[in-house]
Amino acid sequence: MKIGPAPIAKQTLHDQVASQVRDLIIEGYLEPGSRIDETELVEKLGVSRTPFREALRTLAAEGLVVIRPSKGSVVRKLSADDVRSMLEVLAEIERLGGVLACERASAAEVSELLDIHNRMMKHYEERDRLPYYKLNQLFHTRLAELSQNPTLVEVQSNIQARLKRIRFIGNQKPTDWDDAVADHREMATALELRDGKRLGDIMALHLKRTWDRVRDSI
Amino acid sequence: MKIGPAPIAKQTLHDQVASQVRDLIIEGYLEPGSRIDETELVEKLGVSRTPFREALRTLAAEGLVVIRPSKGSVVRKLSADDVRSMLEVLAEIERLGGVLACERASAAEVSELLDIHNRMMKHYEERDRLPYYKLNQLFHTRLAELSQNPTLVEVQSNIQARLKRIRFIGNQKPTDWDDAVADHREMATALELRDGKRLGDIMALHLKRTWDRVRDSI
C-alpha cells in the first residue's frame, strides 16, 4: 500500500473567500450597513463571482451579512436590540459552558486554561490591550471547548463572531477594564475549585455587565 | 403617489431550493450519511447547479449537510453525542425562553399559547399523533418568540430543525407520550401563573427527559 502525503485539510476557494470576507467584516474594513460591491470585491480577491457568491450565502447563514434579493448584500448592522438579544443568549451559553467544563475537563486542561488567565493578567498589569483582548477571546473559546459539547462551541463561536467588533469597543474606559478583570479573577478561582455553579454564574454575570457597558454606545 | 402591489417577500431560486432540500432532509427523504447527488437532484428540482450549490452552502452553515471538498456533500449524520450536545444546549435555550416569555409576553399572547396547549391536549386524548406533534412544534416555537429575543428564536429553530427527525421517533411508547404530556400540563400551569423560573425549569427538564427517552435508540 502506498502511503500518501499527510491529509491536509483541503481548502476550497469559496471557503477561503468566506474566511477572508468574514475577517474583513469582523475587523471592520467593511462597514455595517454598507453594500457589498460584488464586482469590486471579486476583483480585489481575484476570484470569479461563483465562489464569491457561495461564500456570501455562508456568511448570510452565519448572520454576518444580509442578502436582499435582487438588491445586493449588505453587511449586517446590529441594532441595540440585536446586541442585547445576543448577549442574553450568550450569557446562558457560557454559563452552561462553565458548568460543564467543571464537570468534564481534565486537570491538564484546567491548568492550561488557568495559564491563559495568568498571561491575561500579566498583560493587564502592563496595560497591553491587544494581547489581553486576544487571550480573552481564547479563554472563552477554550472554556467552551472544555464543555465537550460541540453544539455549544458552535453557537458560542457564532455569536462571538457577530459581536466581535462590538466587544472591541466595549472595554474602553479604564474602570470598565478593571471590572472585567475582577470578573476574570473570580472565574479563575471558581475554575480552580471546580465550582461549576459559581463559574457559570460569574460567566453569565460578566456578559450582563458587558451589556451594561455597551448598551448606550450602540 | 402610486401604490404598488403588496411587497411580497421575493423568493430567489436558491432560497426556494434551500427550503426544498431542507424539507427533504427533515422529512427523511434524504437519508443521513447518504451522498447528495447533484446531477440527480438538480434535474429533479429543475434548476441549474449554480443556485443548487448556493443552497447547499446555506444548509451546510445550518448544519444539515456536510460538504467534503471535491468529494461531494452528504446529509449530516448525527451521532448520539451530537444529539446529546444539541439537547443540552436546547434545554438552556428553552429555559431562557420560558423565563423571558413570562416577563415579556402580553396577556393575549399568553392565552394564545394556552390555546395551542389546549388543542394539543385534545389531540392527545384522541390519540391523534400527527396533529399533536405539529402543535407541539408550534408551541415551542411560539414560546421562543414570546421571549422577544431574535437570537434565541434563531438558535432554537436551528437546533429544532436539526433534531426534527430524531424527535419524531422520540415519543413512540405510550408511556413516553403520557410523560411528555404531563410535562406540558406543568408548562401550561407555570405559564398561566407567569412563573418564569418554574416554566424554565420544566422546559429544561422536559428536554432532559427527551434525551433519556431517545439516548438508546440513536
Added chain:
DNA sequence: TACATTTCTGTTGTATACAAAATAAAAAAG
C-alpha cells in the same frame, strides 16, 4: 416646475461551459 413615463445603465440571478479532481474500469506487470 412638478410629475409621470420611458430609456438606459449597472447590478444581480441563473445557466452553461470548461478545467481539475476523484472514482471506477481496464490493462499491464509481478
Added chain:
DNA sequence: CTTTTTTATTTTGTATACAACAGAAATGTA
C-alpha cells in the same frame, strides 16, 4: 490470480456568458 499502473468516466469546482431586474437618468407632458 493478485496487485499495481494506466486510462477512461464521472463528478466537482470555477469561470464566463447571458437574461432579468432595479435604480438612475433623460425625455416628455401637464
